[in-house]
Amino acid sequence: MTEPAIQIRDLRVTFGGVVRAVDGVDLTLHQGEVVALIGESGSGKSVTLRSLMRLHPPRRSRVEGSITVAGRDVLAMSERQLADYRGATVSMIFQEPLLALDPVYTVGEQIAEVIRRHEKASRAEARARALELFQKVRIPSPERRLDAYPHEMSGGMRQRAMIALALACRPKVLLADEPTTALDATVQIQILLLLRELQREFGLSIVFVTHDLGAAVEVADRIAVMYAGRIVEEGSARDLIRDPRHPYTIGLLKSRAEGALAKGSRLDAIPGSPPDLAHLPPGCPFAPRCPLAIEPCRADRPPPIPIGPGHAARCIRTDVSPGLLARHPEPAPA
Amino acid sequence: MLAYLARRVAYTVPILFGVALVCFALVHIAPGDPLVSVLPPDASADLQAMLRTLYGFDRSYPEQFGRWLWRAAHGDLGTSIATGRPVTDEVFKAVGYTLRLSILATLIGFFFGSLFGFVAGYYRDSLVDKAASALSVLGVSVPHYWLGMVLVIVFAAILGWLPPTGAGSGNEGFFGSLRFMILPAVTMSVIPMGIVARTVRALVADILAQEFVIGLRAKGLTDWGVFRHVVKNAAPTALAVMGLQLGYLLGGSILIETVFSWPGTGFLLNAAIFQRDLPLLQGTILVLALFFVILNLLVDVVQTALDPRIQRS
Ligand SMILES: Nc1ncnc2c1ncn2[C@@H]1O[C@H](COP(=O)(O)OP(=O)(O)OP(=O)(O)O)[C@@H](O)[C@H]1O
Ligand code: SF4
Numbered sequence: 056m057t058e059p060a061i062q063i064r065d066l067r068v069t070f071g072g073v074v075r076a077v078d079g080v081d082l083t084l085h086q087g088e089v090v091a092l093i094g095e096s097g098s099g100k101s102v103t104l105r106s107l108m109r110l111h112p113p114r115r116s117r118v119e120g121s122i123t124v125a126g127r128d129v130l131a132m133s134e135r136q137l138a139d140y141r142g143a144t145v146s147m148i149f150q151e152p153l154l155a156l157d158p159v160y161t162v163g164e165q166i167a168e169v170i171r172r173h174e175k176a177s178r179a180e181a182r183a184r185a186l187e188l189f190q191k192v193r194i195p196s197p198e199r200r201l202d203a204y205p206h207e208m209s210g211g212m213r214q215r216a217m218i219a220l221a222l223a224c225r226p227k228v229l230l231a232d233e234p235t236t237a238l239d240a241t242v243q244i245q246i247l248l249l250l251r252e253l254q255r256e257f258g259l260s261i262v263f264v265t266h267d268l269g270a271a272v273e274v275a276d277r278i279a280v281m282y283a284g285r286i287v288e289e290g291s292a293r294d295l296i297r298d299p300r301h302p303y304t305i306g307l308l309k310s311r312a313e314g315a316l317a318k319g320s321r322l323d324a325i326p327g328s329p330p331d332l333a334h335l336p337p338g339c340p341f342a343p344r345c346p347l348a349i350e351p352c353r354a355d356r357p358p359p360i361p362i363g364p365g366h367a368a369r370c371i372r373t374d375v376s377p378g379l380l381a382r383h384p385e386p387a388p389a
Numbered sequence: 390m391l392a393y394l395a396r397r398v399a400y401t402v403p404i405l406f407g408v409a410l411v412c413f414a415l416v417h418i419a420p421g422d423p424l425v426s427v428l429p430p431d432a433s434a435d436l437q438a439m440l441r442t443l444y445g446f447d448r449s450y451p452e453q454f455g456r457w458l459w460r461a462a463h464g465d466l467g468t469s470i471a472t473g474r475p476v477t478d479e480v481f482k483a484v485g486y487t488l489r490l491s492i493l494a495t496l497i498g499f500f501f502g503s504l505f506g507f508v509a510g511y512y513r514d515s516l517v518d519k520a521a522s523a524l525s526v527l528g529v530s531v532p533h534y535w536l537g538m539v540l541v542i543v544f545a546a547i548l549g550w551l552p553p554t555g556a557g558s559g560n561e562g563f564f565g566s567l568r569f570m571i572l573p574a575v576t577m578s579v580i581p582m583g584i585v586a587r588t589v590r591a592l593v594a595d596i597l598a599q600e601f602v603i604g605l606r607a608k609g610l611t612d613w614g615v616f617r618h619v620v621k622n623a624a625p626t627a628l629a630v631m632g633l634q635l636g637y638l639l640g641g642s643i644l645i646e647t648v649f650s651w652p653g654t655g656f657l658l659n660a661a662i663f664q665r666d667l668p669l670l671q672g673t674i675l676v677l678a679l680f681f682v683i684l685n686l687l688v689d690v691v692q693t694a695l696d697p698r699i700q701r702s
């Protein structure tokens with residue numbers, strides 16, 4: 056097999072010296088693979104994603120561990136190398152393109168800008184490329200839309216424009232931070248289908264952050280479940296739906312027992328709340344909310360326990376956890 | 390855009406009318422008979438009545454206002470009591486001087502204010518930020534006549550580099566007359582400088598905190614590339630603030646123009662008030678108010694043209 060597109064080893068991200076937003080994440084992504092990161096709000100999904108481009112404020116954050124993308128050590132890059140790498144090798148689409156695009160430039164100008172930043176191209180060439188991209192992401196009357204400002208477009212069109220911008224320099228890796236959360240259900244599906252189609256066409260590797268288990272199953276080859284800054288379970292989409300082993304994953308699945316694959320609905324809350332990232336407990340961070348917690352859980356951080364090929368869970372009781380699934384499901388919230 | 394322009398211009402008509410009304414009323418609101426300052430103390434009743442007819446004070450107020458407005462619209466603001474020259478000439482000469490000085494002061498203030506504000510906003514809460522903020526507070530709070538006198542003492546009296554006062558004879562050529570403007574303009578510029586610096590600092594800090602800046606970095610833009618975007622985002626508001634500052638300075642700083650004997654509108658107003666030269670006072674205020682209204686209109690139009698987020702409908 057060729058070298059992985061992304062290799063993250065023991066990633067730790069700390070803000071202000073105390074908030075451990077990411078606390079030892081390992082993740083490998085092969086070329087052309089799509090991985091979904093799911094988990095509750097604040098579990099460190101966006102922070103993990105932004106670390107791949109080193110987008111955290113340098114003065115207030117510390118990033119440790121190792122990140123290799125397309126064979127290059129991201130944490131060792133100089134500012135200049137980093138700028139050349141961002142947008143060309145890796146690019147990002149954001150949750151709310153209205154906020155992520157500059158309001159006083161037209162979308163066409165913003166796409167031409169990234170092309171001219173990374174490649175030798177005249178204004179006219181860059182604009183022609185932008186037009187092609189708009190056709191590729193199927194924006195109607197693309198010529199006219201190039202001259203629109205972000206606020207003049209609908210949410211779905213904006214997200215398409217954002218995707219066009221992200222793909223402008225043919226990156227190897229695409230990072231998508233909840234690209235459909237801000238959209239209507241029907242538009243969400245269109246955007247997901249478009250992403251999957253473009254992923255196949257360009258052979259993209261995608262890390263896809265979402266709250267939506269249905270969307271994750273729809274587009275991802277593998278799913279990684281995050282809790283309190285760690286990946287607590289990882290496996291193929293199929294494994295995770297059929298044979299979840301971490302009590303947190305099981306909780307997520309059960310809380311949406313009513314139509315687990317229905318798209319558009321968010322992960323529903325599991326009783327209790329996530330731990331304070333500034334004061335993480337010594338043992339398993341899920342212990343306070345875990346129905347299977349026993350004394351040894353609180354002593355040490357559980358290591359990843361292999362379940363099957365490419366499937367592992369950070370839980371010392373994976374032998375008994377499937378029993379949770381069999382239990383009478385809690386009444387689904389209205 | 391054209392329809393917007395037409396509507397915006399139409400809005401100023403009632404404002405202009407109101408301004409004219411206030412200027413007209415000034416003469417009648419001012420305590421005492423408006424004729425008192427014109428009449429010799431021992432004027433006979435006949436002379437009084439004659440002058441009253443001559444100035445039109447015997448007619449009704451609306452009629453007087455109509456006649457005054459009609460003449461003003463044709464560029465006739467009456468005659469100065471003190472000098473006997475047409476008010477229009479006096480005012481426009483003074484406005485020319487003040488305009489020159491205010492524009493130079495605004496440019497100086499805008500340049501340094503933007504510079505300090507940008508650096509302060511970019512490196513917020515750093516030492517540079519604190520130094521720049523302290524400087525801008527100083528700019529707003531230092532007494533200008535005092536600063537003016539200090540500058541005159543240092544650069545004119547001690548070093549002898551620049552003329553201390555006046556506007557020159559008018560025969561010095563461009564650079565020669567510029568020398569006369571430097572000290573008063575620098576003194577005057579500390580006001581817009583402080584305000585522009587504070588505005589730009591807040592703008593830049595606000596823009597840098599927005600998510601699209603992360604989007605720009607994610608595209609691979611360097612600091613310079615991000616800087617261009619920040620400038621374009623900040624420009625409409627910063628320029629609007631600059632325009633309004635120019636408007637305030639156009640009123641002419643009585644203190645600064647007095648310190649430097651600069652023959653501008655501040656100087657003229659000062660003279661008109663102390664000599665109770667009502668036509669001159671009336672005319673000066675009217676012209677200044679017109680400038681202010683037009684400037685506001687310009688600022689609005691420029692801001693709308695520059696900022697695509699403002700709805701033009
Ligand atoms: N720049 C930052 N400075 C300080 N703390 C931060 C910063 N960015 C993220 N955090 C903190 O890191 C933690 C994880 O945040 P993150 O944005 O990764 O969550 P998330 O899993 O993406 O959640 P959501 O689903 O709400 O987007 C949060 O507690 C957040 O407050
Ligand atoms: S290690 Fe213990 S507390 Fe943590 S998830 Fe497993 S059973 Fe629950």
Ligand SMILES: [Mg+2]
Nearest residue numbers: 100101102232
């Ligand atoms: Mg997030």
